[in-house]
Amino acid sequence: MPEEIDKQAWRATIRARRLRIPDPVRAAEAAALADAAGRLATAEWVCAYVPVRGEPGSPAIAEALRAAGSRVLLPVTREPGPLYWGEYTGAEALRPARYGLLEPEGPVLSPEAVAAAELVLIPALAVDRRGVRLGQGAGYYDRTLGLADPAARLMVVVRDDELVEHLPEEPHDIRIPWALSPAAGPTPLDTTHP
Numbered sequence: 001m002p003e004e005i006d007k008q009a010w011r012a013t014i015r016a017r018r019l020r021i022p023d024p025v026r027a028a029e030a031a032a033l034a035d036a037a038g039r040l041a042t043a044e045w046v047c048a049y050v051p052v053r054g055e056p057g058s059p060a061i062a063e064a065l066r067a068a069g070s071r072v073l074l075p076v077t078r079e080p081g082p083l084y085w086g087e088y089t090g091a092e093a094l095r096p097a098r099y100g101l102l103e104p105e106g107p108v109l110s111p112e113a114v115a116a117a118e119l120v121l122i123p124a125l126a127v128d129r130r131g132v133r134l135g136q137g138a139g140y141y142d143r144t145l146g147l148a149d150p151a152a153r154l155m156v157v158v159r160d161d162e163l164v165e166h167l168p169e170e171p172h173d174i175r176i177p178w179a180l181s182p183a184a185g186p187t188p189l190d191t192t193h194p
C-alpha cells in the first residue's frame with residue numbers, strides 16, 4: 001500500500017498546484033498544446049480527450065487535430081473498465097458526462113476502437129522520465145491502453161513541470177513512450193529504464 005499512498009500524495013499536490021495556475025498562463029499553455037497537437041496529426045484516426053478540472057489544454061486540441069485532417073475519437077465512460085469512444089464532430093456536439101467530462105454525442109464505439117488510432121493523447125497528472133504515468137486513479141486508461149495498436153504513438157499530455165524524474169509505479173501501470181508539454185512539445189521517454 002505505500003505506493004498507493006505515495007500516488008495519493010502526488011495527486012493531491014498536483015491538483016492543488018493546477019488550481020493556482022493563472023488564467024493567462026493556462027490559456028498560453030492551451031494554445032501551445034493545440035498548436036503542437038495540430039502538427040502531430042498525421043494519422044487518419046487519433047484518440048484524444050477534452051481537458052477538464054485544470055488539465056492542461058482545451059477543446060482546441062481536438063479542433064486542431066480535426067483541422068489537420070484527422071478523425072478524432074474521444075473517451076466515453078461507462079462502468080469501470082476500458083473506455084468506450086465517440087467521434088468528435090465539434091465543440092457544439094459535446095455533452096456533460098460522468099466525472100465532469102465532456103463526451104461527444106452520437107454513436108458509441110467499443111473499447112476496441114482505440115486500435116484504429118495511430119496517435120493516442122492521454123491525460124495525466126504527471127509522467128516521469130521512464131514513462132510512468134500518474135492518472136486520476138480510476139484506472140480507465142490502464143484498462144484501455146492494452147487494446148491500442150502496438151505501433152500507435154502513445155503520448156501523455158502534461159504541463160512542463162509535471163514531467164518529473166520519478167513517480168511510484170505499480171505492476172498494472174503501462175509505461176508511455178512520449179510526453180507532450182506546452183514548452184517542450186513532444187518529448188521521448190525512456191520506457192526501458194528500471
